[in-house]
Amino acid sequence: MSTLEQAYAAARGSWQALETSRVPLFFVGAATCGRAAGAGDTLERLRAEIASRDLQARVIETGCLGPCSLEPLMIVHKPDAPRVCFGRVGPAEITAIVQRYVLGNDPCSEWALGAVTPGKLDGIAPLGDHPMLRGQIRRILANCGLIDPENIDHYLARQGYRGFLHALEVGADQVLAAVKAAGLRGRGGAGFPTWRKWEVCRNTPADQRYLICNADEGDPGAFMNRSLIEGDPHAILEGMLIAAFTLGASQGYVYCRAEYPLAIARLKTAIAQMRALGLLGQNIQGSGFSFDLHIKKGAGAFVCGEETALIASIEGRRGMPQPRPPFPAVSGLWGKPTIIQNVETLANLPLVMRNGPEWYAQLGTENSKGTRTFALAGKVKRTGLIEVPLGTTLRQIVEEIGGGSSDGKPIKAVQTGGPSGGCIGAEKLDLPVDYESLAQAGSIMGSGGMIVLDEETCAVDLAKYFISFTQNESCGKCPPCRVGTRAMLSILQRVVDGKGQLDDIERLQDMALTVARGSLCGLGQTAPNPVLTTLRYFRQEYLDHVEKKQCTAFVCRSLMQHRIDLERCPGCTACVKVCPAQAITGERGQPHSIDPERCSQCGSCLSVCPPAYAAVYRVSGELTRYEEIQAKKSKTGVAAGEEA
Amino acid sequence: MSVNQSATSLEEIVANCVADLDGPRGASAGPEHLIPILQEIQERQGYLSEEAVGTLGRAIGISENEIYGVASFYAQFRFQPPAEHTIHVCRGTACHVRGSHQILFDFEERLNIKAGEMTPDHKFGLERVACVGCCALAPVVLIDGQVRAGMKPKLVNGLLSKLGYKAAAKAS
Numbered sequence: 097m098s099t100l101e102q103a104y105a106a107a108r109g110s111w112q113a114l115e116t117s118r119v120p121l122f123f124v125g126a127a128t129c130g131r132a133a134g135a136g137d138t139l140e141r142l143r144a145e146i147a148s149r150d151l152q153a154r155v156i157e158t159g160c161l162g163p164c165s166l167e168p169l170m171i172v173h174k175p176d177a178p179r180v181c182f183g184r185v186g187p188a189e190i191t192a193i194v195q196r197y198v199l200g201n202d203p204c205s206e207w208a209l210g211a212v213t214p215g216k217l218d219g220i221a222p223l224g225d226h227p228m229l230r231g232q233i234r235r236i237l238a239n240c241g242l243i244d245p246e247n248i249d250h251y252l253a254r255q256g257y258r259g260f261l262h263a264l265e266v267g268a269d270q271v272l273a274a275v276k277a278a279g280l281r282g283r284g285g286a287g288f289p290t291w292r293k294w295e296v297c298r299n300t301p302a303d304q305r306y307l308i309c310n311a312d313e314g315d316p317g318a319f320m321n322r323s324l325i326e327g328d329p330h331a332i333l334e335g336m337l338i339a340a341f342t343l344g345a346s347q348g349y350v351y352c353r354a355e356y357p358l359a360i361a362r363l364k365t366a367i368a369q370m371r372a373l374g375l376l377g378q379n380i381q382g383s384g385f386s387f388d389l390h391i392k393k394g395a396g397a398f399v400c401g402e403e404t405a406l407i408a409s410i411e412g413r414r415g416m417p418q419p420r421p422p423f424p425a426v427s428g429l430w431g432k433p434t435i436i437q438n439v440e441t442l443a444n445l446p447l448v449m450r451n452g453p454e455w456y457a458q459l460g461t462e463n464s465k466g467t468r469t470f471a472l473a474g475k476v477k478r479t480g481l482i483e484v485p486l487g488t489t490l491r492q493i494v495e496e497i498g499g500g501s502s503d504g505k506p507i508k509a510v511q512t513g514g515p516s517g518g519c520i521g522a523e524k525l526d527l528p529v530d531y532e533s534l535a536q537a538g539s540i541m542g543s544g545g546m547i548v549l550d551e552e553t554c555a556v557d558l559a560k561y562f563i564s565f566t567q568n569e570s571c572g573k574c575p576p577c578r579v580g581t582r583a584m585l586s587i588l589q590r591v592v593d594g595k596g597q598l599d600d601i602e603r604l605q606d607m608a609l610t611v612a613r614g615s616l617c618g619l620g621q622t623a624p625n626p627v628l629t630t631l632r633y634f635r636q637e638y639l640d641h642v643e644k645k646q647c648t649a650f651v652c653r654s655l656m657q658h659r660i661d662l663e664r665c666p667g668c669t670a671c672v673k674v675c676p677a678q679a680i681t682g683e684r685g686q687p688h689s690i691d692p693e694r695c696s697q698c699g700s701c702l703s704v705c706p707p708a709y710a711a712v713y714r715v716s717g718e719l720t721r722y723e724e725i726q727a728k729k730s731k732t733g734v735a736a737g738e739e740a
Numbered sequence: 741m742s743v744n745q746s747a748t749s750l751e752e753i754v755a756n757c758v759a760d761l762d763g764p765r766g767a768s769a770g771p772e773h774l775i776p777i778l779q780e781i782q783e784r785q786g787y788l789s790e791e792a793v794g795t796l797g798r799a800i801g802i803s804e805n806e807i808y809g810v811a812s813f814y815a816q817f818r819f820q821p822p823a824e825h826t827i828h829v830c831r832g833t834a835c836h837v838r839g840s841h842q843i844l845f846d847f848e849e850r851l852n853i854k855a856g857e858m859t860p861d862h863k864f865g866l867e868r869v870a871c872v873g874c875c876a877l878a879p880v881v882l883i884d885g886q887v888r889a890g891m892k893p894k895l896v897n898g899l900l901s902k903l904g905y906k907a908a909a910k911a912s
Contacts, residue, residue: 317875412770473833474878700894
């Protein structure tokens, strides 16, 4: 038996031992998001509880299961019971769960999200029935949150590397045919058919080919790649093996952004484990195929998401793009044929090879096959990483999985594709999410960021936000992007400052179209999308800013004023204390007032004014907005918002 | 962070970085190793000092101009020692729509500096970061590299005083 087959046998054994464990197991989601939500404290308390009660138990750190707004998450295995997933598990909940559920019989249904494995437990529904998970189909994320990402046994026990071994068996031509039959398209943004890119690379004669995994997730508002690498690093690396084998590439790079230290650490661990099992190096598994992998840390340049700029960065130069052709598939890294694939594209390859292209293509639409992950965030109730079949509508994602608006305010738009994408107005929520439909709506699929906007988001301010991002990240090589983004930014700045003229809007549109047509690389070509889509769906807001000097969303500082309603203000001095500009005056017990000359419209007073008074209100143009007066909350009441 | 690292320790650092190279193109340091070495130096020293850049240039045969040309292109590299405490305000899209501009503004007001600057006593630095990938928990800030989720403007004062910040009387 080969070393690898022995490893499979051992892995199966240790996985089964976990499944039938006679001691309790605690799986704690400890990815970056989990830690940010407090998983560190949760783990500390859990270990202390285990030690002080002298429990026989094991703690296993996993990646993220997806519902980030419910983190920290913990799955508890108790002998003879289905595994139960708990949400928002802080130190206090740990103590209660250990005492009441692990040592007692109460499954703590107030924090339980659902049962992960089959079996009956009073008051606990299957986790798959949870509103956030019900509409999802998890293929790429199948392991995330359930396995220990630092233990290759867990990956092997769940059929890990079987897709690669199958690829070795059937040969490169068959793999290419399978990827083509599966209809897999690049998940990085443009949606180029993966097989076609590969074919070009394979048909270019060369003594050396390179494969690069683009994990430089630069889109602000996107975290799919981080979550996937932290939760299941071997899935991506197996995908790299399959791709490299098919392409005849003997060297591979993972280009991962430096802002993801945990992801980089997990990749390093995983690569060392692959080496130990003979999954990297010379003559892998006796197949004659040799491949080695290296990690390159990105140094913080959004433009390096562009293929030629990324190559320049790996070569140690300024990350500036080159005109194409030649395409990297023909002449890339050090002039050799190079294929660059997004993290998620690679993670799809083991699925295709393990289950076959027919299985893979069962989900999706005619031209967009399979599932894809989205980072759902913004003004939505349930945020996190989700996976749905392509063709699912925006409405299903936002309303069913996301649970609708987070603050009860109407949803205004969904932003997809980050700075290269656009805002799709709420009237288009029934749009199926596939490459073509999103493009027709003026946006792009992008890498999978999906930000929900409500009426407190100003469309003009958001356009300015994205343009100031791309202007800052423009490498400066070509004038349309370098000068054009700056010009667009200055027009947008005028508009939000209330100094816009009517012809500014036309000028902005012209400029946007020029930058899109004239720029050298994808950054400049897509940078105007946020402007063009907000002009398309929210033109009236631009007009309001210019003509009425009014920001309907009460975001643009120059167009609004904070005031205090003398009738409502009891003079509690909360706002006086917090005002950084010392603009609020008034004695305790006397109504306060804001000096408009000193006020910087920071809104601190509004945020501290007790909801029972709601005395601070805002004025913009013809609009006046009061917060609603709320009845005083009882101390035992459950905080508004997400229920478990 | 000691600014006066002796030349030998710098040379050692550079030599160690060169020795740890991971790449298919042989052990000799070439241009493709420049960025990883700079990252390593910054990791160990906190920033890229003039001395470090000079030492590195001599060690791998790349001119200082060229090194600065590459390093200044990337947002990660800094040429000044960092402040004692650095606060990064995430300006990702999810953080933006959940009010991170307000949080950045509040930190600027309280610290009386702009993003990208540090207080005159070098105790506090304020930076923007494009996105840290914790969008589902927006808005977030990083306090000395630790993510603080669900940030609110009214928590700014408390966070700063925890780090030992005392507001100087503001001349206005």
